[in-house]
Amino acid sequence: MNLFTADIGKRKLHVYDSANDKFYGKMPQDYLINLNIPELKCGDILVIEDAHLRESHKLTMAQPFNYDELEELKRTADEKGVTILLFPQKSTPKARKLAGIMADDKSDEVDTRAIASFLLNDKNAFNALKQFVPNKLETFKEENKSIVEYIQQSNDDINEAKSCEYGLTPKFEDIYQDEVSKWIKKYTVDGGSSIFGYQPTISDYLNHDEELLCLLGIPYNKKTGQLRIENGNRIYTLVHSLLRPNGELRVRLDVGKVPYWQYIKAHYLGCKPYHMKQGVAASNYKHWMRRAASEYAFPGKTSPNASDIQVGMSYDEYFKLKRARTKVDKMTQKIWYALRKMIVEDGLRVK
Numbered sequence: 001m002n003l004f005t006a007d008i009g010k011r012k013l014h015v016y017d018s019a020n021d022k023f024y025g026k027m028p029q030d031y032l033i034n035l036n037i038p039e040l041k042c043g044d045i046l047v048i049e050d051a052h053l054r055e056s057h058k059l060t061m062a063q064p065f066n067y068d069e070l071e072e073l074k075r076t077a078d079e080k081g082v083t084i085l086l087f088p089q090k091s092t093p094k095a096r097k098l099a100g101i102m103a104d105d106k107s108d109e110v111d112t113r114a115i116a117s118f119l120l121n122d123k124n125a126f127n128a129l130k131q132f133v134p135n136k137l138e139t140f141k142e143e144n145k146s147i148v149e150y151i152q153q154s155n156d157d158i159n160e161a162k163s164c165e166y167g168l169t170p171k172f173e174d175i176y177q178d179e180v181s182k183w184i185k186k187y188t189v190d191g192g193s194s195i196f197g198y199q200p201t202i203s204d205y206l207n208h209d210e211e212l213l214c215l216l217g218i219p220y221n222k223k224t225g226q227l228r229i230e231n232g233n234r235i236y237t238l239v240h241s242l243l244r245p246n247g248e249l250r251v252r253l254d255v256g257k258v259p260y261w262q263y264i265k266a267h268y269l270g271c272k273p274y275h276m277k278q279g280v281a282a283s284n285y286k287h288w289m290r291r292a293a294s295e296y297a298f299p300g301k302t303s304p305n306a307s308d309i310q311v312g313m314s315y316d317e318y319f320k321l322k323r324a325r326t327k328v329d330k331m332t333q334k335i336w337y338a339l340r341k342m343i344v345e346d347g348l349r350v351k
Contacts, residue, residue, distance in 0.1 A: 168232030
């Protein structure tokens, strides 16, 4: 098996043959349809950015082929025994950085080499690639419509709360309240023992795990022993994935049911490379919560807001980063399922 990577630009096809370290540039883009690529043989794998293998439309030149041409490409690949895999467009900048390529290097060859190097080094990323299946533009839009609307609804819901610091700081707690912020207060700072008996807290559902509580932004106050809201954006973001500001459950718009973790991780928290823009909740998690809680920091990084993936980063450092991110993701998953039990299964509500 040999790995080929391809790119299309300015109506030209550019291909890198990784096994033989050969680059074939500026071939007619139609060469892709009949797989007229030097040294490509049965059993080989061809990887190309997913954006290039969607049905063409008038608003972009990134998709140069119509549906009939894409079907012809699939038939040709099947006949020749070639597997075509899709590389998420959002991951290309990461591959370029790991290959040591500066942002201003726009040569035809760089992306094909960078993607090949990335996939040969990161086997998990390689195994996660989707197989190419021709899809009509309208079908693609319809399949993704509910996800796009779900993300938009989530962003619309959270934007007002964000502008008021989620109603969880002294500055805004008397000015802004919604059912999410009320729920958070009820089961954190207002929970525990009272004249009405014991009211469970989020800490109870997390078995009083202080590491998880710190990740959630609600550590114990060392003086009082009570929970305190230290990072309202963290707990609000996760509770908001289950509860809307009006008190309704947040459901998937395609099936009308509360989703499970894989859906939330991919679409609400934005941890899926095939989507480009996912708004406030994804930013809160990926750029703030996960990064702040991570045990990894690139050596010599001067700005806390700079990307963790640096130009020229070694793969050893990259895998340290991945392990640290995975640890935070697993901790967040544990927190999220505790919140799901509280809100959905046990049905705790703000009254």
